[in-house]
Amino acid sequence: MIKELKCKNFKSFKKEQILSLEPINRLESDLDIFNIAEIGGEKLFKTAVIYGHNAYGKSNLFKALKTMIQIIKFSGNNDYEINIDNFKLDEESSSLPSMFEITFILNELTYRYGFEIFKDTVIKEWLYKKNKREVNIYNRENEININTSYREKLKKYVEFTRKDELFLSSMIRNNIQDEMKEIYKKLTEDIVIISGEQINTHMTSTLILENDERSIKELILTCLKFADLGISDISVKEDEKSASEIPDFIRELFAKNTKDMNTSKGKWVEIQEQIVHKKYNNEGLEIGTIDFDLLANESEGTIKFYSLLGPILDSLLNGKSVFIDELDSKLHNTLTTKIINLFNNLGINKKNSQLIFNTHDLQILSDKFFRRDQIYIVDKNEYGESELASIGDYKGIDKKTNILKHYLAGNFGGIGRVKDINDLSFNNISNNNLMGD
Incomplete structure (x- = not known):
């Protein structure tokens, strides 16, 4: 299961953004038994939803994760060119690296893996493992430093790692087995990203x-x-x-x-x-x-x-995490809610599969499928920077709050500042200008 995603300087995300699938320390007994799984000593959400106005960047989190996985899968190939779409609406971001990090559970243990890349060069890379406490397996900055307990096993792969290649990808390219291969397979095979439009x-x-x-x-x-x-x-x-x-x-x-x-x-x-x-x-x-x-x-x-049934059922049968961009596109609300219920059904989702999706379907908010901290909003400021925040982070919002009403009122952002159509003026436009001569 995935615990947390982070990205920085990617598309409309200038600052570090965090999607956490870890519940905030409060109980909602009517939802928790269905929405929360416990694995490896961690309590994690099975589902999460992201809202936001058009062009506010809610799809960019999915694109960031897809980019991260592609770099992991393909940077070991000599002919692969890393190309990251960084934030472009200021003077400094083009000269700064982009960052990606994922925290996940594998074999009841928690791993945290990430990297920073500038143009085609890996600037930093890190891998941590947590049982009772978090321990660094390796850390890369200028050179690759390996934890003493892993040094004998991993050091021989250092010299084969190029500057435009992740150390994890290099180890896989050189046929490493056991733990590193399991981590690689978890990241490249157990995370499914689907575009709702394609x-x-x-x-x-x-x-x-x-x-x-x-x-x-x-x-x-x-x-x-x-x-x-x-x-x-x-x-x-x-x-x-x-x-x-x-x-x-x-x-x-x-x-x-x-x-x-x-x-x-x-x-x-x-x-x-x-x-x-x-x-x-x-x-x-x-x-x-x-x-x-x-x-x-x-x-x-x-x-x-x-089209969705295959990846969804594969996820449920094999304990994968599936990310669906625009889940509700072309689907009636009843079908969207049935899909959500599959992941929150204790008798069906026996392997703790996860569904993370974005949507414009506001009916889901009024149906109370989610705890407050399962609902994320993407807002965009006047400088074109997207910001991701959970409703669970807002003070004064409890389980009795009408989330839909507050969202439509703009209290969480992400609703857009659409002007009234009645403010349009056609006074200076003739019929000939509209229809042609």
């Missing part, structure tokens, strides 16, 4: 194809039926064709950018997804079924819900 059905369909047992398919189908989308069955197949059947530029494009087509050995494997609906006669009697192509014939909301 719909991709691949993960859900692959989950069905790679599991021979019908239980996975039945689980996905049950979720689709619960959503009342009129679906009675699903069919996912791989259609193998000769690579010569498609133009070269399309084959190369898919080979580089997707995983649902395989052009190796002259073959092209395409995933076909069919959604089965019941068919009725004029008297309303069922007379059979009809197959619809998922992407061609179903609504964007259905495609979005199907």
Whole structure:
């Protein structure tokens, strides 16, 4: 599970921003039993939500985490170029490093890992481990200093580490095993980041194809039926064709950018997804079924819900942390709330999976799904700097407070300063100017 995320000098985040999934020391008995997991001596939230006005930066936290993971995964490659989008609305940030840090639980122990990068150079890097107390495993600033108890095991990897490469990535590149590899896998495989706008059905369909047992398919189908989308069955197949059947530029494009087509050995494997609906006669009697192509014939909301089911169920089955940008996009509020309930359900979320998402769905605030410290607001000041804060940090706000009312009143920020549309003036604009001559 993830305990905390930090970033600094990234996109609209100039100053250090912190997303904590650790409860503030107060009880809310009606929510705590469902919303809080205890692991490795730590109490952590299973879910958290982020609100904020358009262009205020609520997606940038997800992008910061994605950037961090990409650097961990790829900085070991010689041809990988680190490119960080730092804060650009002042004079000094372009000459300062960007910082990323994550604190997480692995094997009942708490680890804290982070780094600072300026242009293509790793300025600092650190890894801490906590059982009863926090101990530094290694620290990098100008040179890599390793804790005495780890020195014999890790020192041989120091000389192979480039200045544009993380030490953790270098150790993986040089085939280190055990604890360091487990940390790497935790960070690169157990954190899933999804864009709410970029719909991709691949993960859900692959989950069905790679599991021979019908239980996975039945689980996905049950979720689709619960959503009342009129679906009675699903069919996912791989259609193998000769690579010569498609133009070269399309084959190369898919080979580089997707995983649902395989052009190796002259073959092209395409995933076909069919959604089965019941068919009725004029008297309303069922007379059979009809197959619809998922992407061609179903609504964007259905495609979005199907696309999310794969990563969500994979997370729940394997104890992963899933971050969804714009969870509510194209989804009705009832579907959004059902997804949240999956993670807060003690009988379903048995491996302490986490869901962190941002949204514009204000109904969630009035439904009281979350403790105050599970709700974050991203505000932006007059200098274009985004700031992230938990409602749990505000004084005078208790569990009886109408959070939605206070948010709409602008008491937490993040609501925007939209002008009244009635203030627009069309007096000096002629019809010819609007419509053309």
